[in-house]
Amino acid sequence: xxxxxxxxxxxxxxxxxxxxxxxxxxxxxxxxxxxxxxxxxxxxxxxxxxxxxxxxxxxxxxxxxxxxxxxxxxxxxxxxxxxxxxxxxxxxxxxxxxxxxxxxxxxxxxxxxxxxxxxxxxxxxxxxxxxxxxxxxxxxxxxxxxxxxxxxxxxxxxxxxxxxxxxxxxxxxxxxxxxxxxxxxxxxxxxxxxxxxxxxxxxxxxxxxxxxxxxxxxxxxxxxxxxxxxx
Amino acid sequence: xxxxxxxxxxxxxxxxxxxxxxxxxxxxxxxxxxxxxxxxxxxxxxxxxxxxxxxxxxxxxxxxxxxxxxxxxxxxxxxxxxxxxxxxxxxxxxxxxxxxxxxxxxxxxxxxxxxxxxxxxxxxxxxxxxxxxxxxxxxxxxxxxxxxxxxxxxxxxxxxxxxxxxxxxxxxxxxxxxxxxxxxxxxxxxxxxxxxxxxxxxxxxxxxxxxxxxxxxxxxxxxxxxxxxxxxxxxxxxxxxxxxxxxxxxxxxxxxxxxxxxxxxxxxxxxxxxxxxxxxxxxxxxxxxxxxxxxxxxxxxxxxxxxxxxxxxxxxxxxxxxxxxxxxxxxxxxxxxxxxxxxxxxxxxxxxxxxxxxxxxxxxxxxxxxxxxxxxxxxxxxxxxxxxxxxxxxxxxxxxxxxxxxxxxxxxxxxxxxxxxxxxxxxxxxxxxxxxxxxxxxxxxxxxxxxxxxxxxxxxxxxxxxxxxxxxxxxxxxxxxxxxxxxxxxxxxxxxxxxxxxxxxxxxxxxxxxxxxxxxxxxxxxxxxxxxxxxxxxxxxxxxxxxxxxxxxxxxxxxxxxxxxxxxxxxxxxxxxxxxxxxxxx
Numbered sequence: 048x049x050x051x052x053x054x055x056x057x058x059x060x061x062x063x064x065x066x067x068x069x070x071x072x073x074x075x076x077x078x079x080x081x082x083x084x085x086x087x088x089x090x091x092x093x094x095x096x097x098x099x100x101x102x103x104x105x106x107x108x109x110x111x112x113x114x115x116x117x118x119x120x121x122x123x124x125x126x127x128x129x130x131x132x133x134x135x136x137x138x139x140x141x142x143x144x145x146x147x148x149x150x151x152x153x154x155x156x157x158x159x160x161x162x163x164x165x166x167x168x169x170x171x172x173x174x175x176x177x178x179x180x181x182x183x184x185x186x187x188x189x190x191x192x193x194x195x196x197x198x199x200x201x202x203x204x205x206x207x208x209x210x211x212x213x214x215x216x217x218x219x220x221x222x223x224x225x226x227x228x229x230x231x232x233x234x235x236x237x238x239x240x241x242x243x244x245x246x247x248x249x250x251x252x253x254x255x256x257x258x259x260x261x262x263x264x265x266x267x268x269x270x271x272x273x274x275x276x277x278x
Numbered sequence: 279x280x281x282x283x284x285x286x287x288x289x290x291x292x293x294x295x296x297x298x299x300x301x302x303x304x305x306x307x308x309x310x311x312x313x314x315x316x317x318x319x320x321x322x323x324x325x326x327x328x329x330x331x332x333x334x335x336x337x338x339x340x341x342x343x344x345x346x347x348x349x350x351x352x353x354x355x356x357x358x359x360x361x362x363x364x365x366x367x368x369x370x371x372x373x374x375x376x377x378x379x380x381x382x383x384x385x386x387x388x389x390x391x392x393x394x395x396x397x398x399x400x401x402x403x404x405x406x407x408x409x410x411x412x413x414x415x416x417x418x419x420x421x422x423x424x425x426x427x428x429x430x431x432x433x434x435x436x437x438x439x440x441x442x443x444x445x446x447x448x449x450x451x452x453x454x455x456x457x458x459x460x461x462x463x464x465x466x467x468x469x470x471x472x473x474x475x476x477x478x479x480x481x482x483x484x485x486x487x488x489x490x491x492x493x494x495x496x497x498x499x500x501x502x503x504x505x506x507x508x509x510x511x512x513x514x515x516x517x518x519x520x521x522x523x524x525x526x527x528x529x530x531x532x533x534x535x536x537x538x539x540x541x542x543x544x545x546x547x548x549x550x551x552x553x554x555x556x557x558x559x560x561x562x563x564x565x566x567x568x569x570x571x572x573x574x575x576x577x578x579x580x581x582x583x584x585x586x587x588x589x590x591x592x593x594x595x596x597x598x599x600x601x602x603x604x605x606x607x608x609x610x611x612x613x614x615x616x617x618x619x620x621x622x623x624x625x626x627x628x629x630x631x632x633x634x635x636x637x638x639x640x641x642x643x644x645x646x647x648x649x650x651x652x653x654x655x656x657x658x659x660x661x662x663x664x665x666x667x668x669x670x671x672x673x674x675x676x677x678x679x680x681x682x683x684x685x686x687x688x689x690x691x692x693x694x695x696x697x698x699x700x701x702x703x704x705x706x707x708x709x710x711x712x713x714x715x716x717x718x719x720x721x722x723x724x725x726x727x728x729x730x731x732x733x734x735x736x737x738x739x740x741x742x743x744x745x746x747x748x749x750x751x752x753x754x755x756x757x758x759x760x761x762x763x764x765x766x767x768x769x770x771x772x773x774x775x776x777x778x779x780x781x782x783x784x785x786x787x788x789x790x791x792x793x794x795x796x797x798x799x800x801x802x803x804x805x806x807x808x809x810x811x812x813x814x815x816x817x818x819x820x821x822x823x824x825x826x827x828x829x830x831x832x833x834x835x836x837x838x839x840x841x842x843x844x845x846x847x848x849x850x851x852x853x854x855x856x857x858x859x860x861x862x863x864x
Contacts, residue, residue: 054586056478058578058830061850066474066826073824074469079389083465086495090457094499097546101503101518101539110534181516185534188516192507271608 077226084230088237091200095241098196099248102189106252107264113252114186117173123166124246130159131232131239138232141225149228153212156235160201167194186252193245200241204234305391306817307376310398312708314372317398318365319783321405325360326776328353337769339750347749348436351420354747355437356412358423359445362551363452364405366693370558371456371494372401374700375463375487377708381807382484384472384825386818388462397462400455407448414440421445422747424548427519427540431512433526446509453498453505463491472806474827478582479846481805481831482575485582486561489589490554496593497550504543511535541603545596552689553592557585559656559696560627563649565831566699567631569803570646571638572842574832577630584623591620601672610669617667621660628657639835639842643801644718648699651726652692659688662737677747680740683733691729698725698782705786706800710813711793717785721778728775735764804843805831 062069074082105111137152171191174180181191208231215224301309332353335345345353376394380387388394411418420436421429429435431442467480467488480488507518511532519540520532568575575581597605597613631653640646662684666672675681698721705713744751744761751757799808811821825847833844 053477054579054582056476056579058476058478059574059832061829063850066828066849069474070471070476070827072473073385073471079465079469082469083390083461086461086464087457090461090495090499093496094503097500097503097543101507101543104539104542105518105536108536181510181514182531185517188510188518192510192516196506 077229080226080230081233084233088234091237091241094196095245098189098193099244102193102248105185105189111252112184112186114179114184114190114249116190116249117170119166119170119173120246123163123170124242126159126163126166127239127242130156130163131235133159134228134232134235137228141228144225146221146224149224153208153224153228153231156231157205157208157212160205160235160238164198164201167198170194190249193249197238197242197245201238204231204238303395305387305395307380307388307391307394308708308815310394311373311375311377313398314368314376314401317402317405318369318373321360321408322365322369323779324409325357325365326779328357328360330773330776332357333769333772335749337766339752348420349417350749351422351747352418352436352441355420355423356408356418360408361690362423362555363449364408366555366689366697367456367494367551368401369697370555370693371463371487371491372398372459374483374558374562374704375491376459377704378483378807379463379466379487380470381707381810381815381819382481382805382831383467383470384475384806384820384827385466385470386820386824389466389470390462393458394462397455397459400451400458404448404452404455407444407451411437411441411444411448414444417441419445424541424544425508426544427508427511427535427537428521428523428532431508431520432523442512443509446505446512449505450502450509453502456494456498460491460495464488464495472824472827475806478579479827479830481561482564482578482581482585483558483561485585486557486559486564489585490557493550493557493589493592494554497547497554499547500543501547504540504547507543508540538600538603541600542596545599546593548599549596550589550592553588555689555693557589559652559693560585562696562700563652564627564631564634565805566645566649566696566703567634568832568834569703569801569805570641570643570649571635572641572834573634573638574830574834575630576633576636577626578830578832580626581630584626587623588620591616591623595620598667598672601669602676614668618664621664624660628653628660643702644713644715644722645699645703645801647719647722647726648695648702651722652695652699655687655695655726655729656692658734659684659686659692663688675740677745678740679736679744679746682746683736683740686729686733686736691733695726698722701786703801704807705789706796706813707807707810708814709790709793710796711789712796712800713785713789713793717781717788721781721785724778724781725775728771728778731771732768732775735768739764802841802843804833804845806846809845809847 073079106113133152133156135152137149137156140146140148140152171194174187174190179187181188208227211223211227214220215227300306304310304313331342331345332350334342335350376388379385408418416437416439418437419425419430419441421431421442425442425445432438435442437445467484471477471480477485507516510516511518511520515531517532517535519537520530520535521537522533523530564575564581595613595616597609598617601610601613635650662680666675666681666684702713702718705711739761742756742758742761744757745754751761796813798810798813801808806825806827809825810819827846828849829844829846831846833839833846835842836844
């Protein structure tokens with residue numbers, strides 16, 4: 048459906064086509080679930096974008112002290128990448144109707160996601176053993192909160208996946224399993240993208256991101272002032 | 279579209295049998311809608327009583343010993359928060375949205391009924407947490423409904439101990455509930471429309487609720503983020519929003535936070551929230567006017583575009599709530615422009631409502647009275663919005679009663695009038711009986727004239743500089759004696775208007791049993807919800823087969839047609855639909 052074309056319709060005029068040709072009726076279950084999932088991911092995107100922009104805004108203040116990210120985060124990132132690959136494997140197998148692949152993929156992906164969570168907790172412990180807690184400075188506060196919310200997001204995915212898989216396993220319901228695999232792949236890729244963006248943001252401020260921001264903001268302001276003056 | 283329509287295997291049609299599954303743990307959108315509405319109205323009554331207490335203090339200062347400065351701040355904080363979020367948002371989207379979306383687009387239920395049920399129970403939990411804050415030591419928070427840090431989480435603000443924590447937790451829980459409901463509303467509109475129901479054949483009520491829900495889904499995360507961060511500042515002692523600060527003579531451990539960041543997050547949610555409440559009101563009022571003036575809505579397409587454009591603009595005006603916080607003049611300039619631009623699509627809507635009424639066959643039924651009252655009130659409230667949108671006007675007026683008058687007119691009274699109009703209009707569908715007309719008209723006139731008596735004088739109080747949020751005006755020499763008289767008058771009006779709402783509640787209860795039988799379509803309306811086989815609709819809404827839609831929802835007094843309205847289910851050639859047209863009653 049092209050939204051612009053839809054908005055140009057003139058519903059008060061009689062349409063001689065049969066009703067089925069005008070709009071075919073309600074969509075299939077899979078399409079509906081997918082639409083719901085995308086919508087939910089849009090909400091989560093808004094949430095992380097806002098967090099990111101708050102972080103970004105705070106980062107560009109002069110008194111900002113960046114945090115030293117634990118090396119462990121790189122390993123965790125690797126685990127999440129592998130987890131996403133496993134989910135893709137499950138989804139592809141679902142597409143080709145290979146049930147063994149679906150099961151193996153979902154299981155591997157789930158286990159790797161749990162490993163990622165364990166790794167994040169280990170990173171927290173490393174930091175707190177060094178004496179850095181959320182109250183240290185805003186950088187640590189943001190780090191703990193962002194990783195916690197991202198972890199919560201993964202946990203939510205795992206719970207839903209667990210429930211669906213459990214249901215499908217016990218009833219030997221191949222359709223549900225395939226459905227779960229396809230939706231999980233979307234969700235997991237999204238988790239990975241969000242994590243990559245957040246991690247990049249955290250790393251960026253170590254290497255002089257403040258200067259980059261300052262440069263661009265002063266440039267923007269100058270342009271604006273020039274524009275306003277000429278006006 | 280290559281998709282197969284939902285088959286009957288997916289749509290388990292068996293009626294839930296036991297009382298518990300039918301009325302308590304129900305997954306039926308109609309039951310959930312009523313649960314949402316009752317909860318929202320109940321908590322709204324608490325907010326109403328709080329406003330009475332505030333008015334008693336303002337009208338008769340010093341007469342009531344139990345109203346202290348601290349409790350006064352608690353009253354206005356909780357009043358604002360409850361009215362905006364727990365009453366209006368929940369009632370328009372959880373109540374009207376839940377009830378009307380599946381019926382108006384021709385679906386059997388929401389697409390995720392289980393999630394929909396969870397949404398209500400989580401909402402109820404958030405309300406209970408909110409209510410609990412009245413009973414903890416120190417009482418609810420008195421930080422003002424905007425909860426600005428640092429003041430909101432510092433000692434000395436009422437409810438510092440527990441109130442603020444419960445408030446923030448309740449908001450976070452509410453947002454979870456809203457998201458679960460919102461996903462349902464949007465996905466149902468996109469995916470579960472019946473055969474022939476294109477987006478542009480939907481009634482404006484659905485367009486408005488649909489757009490408002492999208493706004494909510496994208497805006498509430500800002501409040502979620504802000505709420506969680508403020509909670510961490512209060513509980514763990516992080517410094518997201520808290521600068522280095524000295525409180526009660528003691529330097530606190532906070533350091534380096536930005537209070538302004540909270541204001542940005544709050545208003546990035548807060549402004550779209552205005553339209554989350556206003557858009558459903560716009561949509562419902564369009565349908566009420568069209569049905570009760572027996573005319574198609576004037577400029578349907580413009581109305582849809584205006585809804586979408588207002589929704590989009592609502593995300594780029596938020597800083598007009600922060601003029602007094604100070605900002606780069608260029609930003610103020612930008613936000614003033616965007617704010618004033620909102621007036622254009624809004625004015626289009628107002629013109630179209632008036633043009634729909636123009637030479638219409640106007641029936642002054644109770645829903646119609648409320649709809650017309652909405653237009654008048656909304657215009658008054660909207661015009662003062664144009665004043666306040668300008669930085670130079672806003673700065674001196676911002677902390678006065680002028681602002682109280684503005685937002686109560688535009689997003690308090692106006693939407694509430696539509697809530698009433700909507701309930702009078704759809705109550706027959708929900709219960710099968712009409713609400714009592716005489717009580718309804720009495721309720722209308724007291725509410726309509728009474729709210730003008732309350733809020734109109736407040737504009738003048740604002741002009742003479744009477745500050746809002748003040749417990750007492752003692753020692754403020756510039757306030758004339760007449761302002762005190764006016765305050766007494768407003769208080770008496772507020773008590774009367776509040777009491778009149780009991781009339782409405784009585785009407786709801788009384789008519790359930792003794793109201794006139796309504797039949798399937800008492801207003802002779804064309805839209806789909808009035809074409810159900812039973813009234814009130816049974817589980818699954820449509821009996822064995824889904825309806826087929828052949829036209830838009832506004833075919834009133836079509837040239838050449840026999841009846842003065844043509845239901846959406848009637849084919850274009852005029853032959854009767856397979857199920858037969860619902861019986862029209864005079």
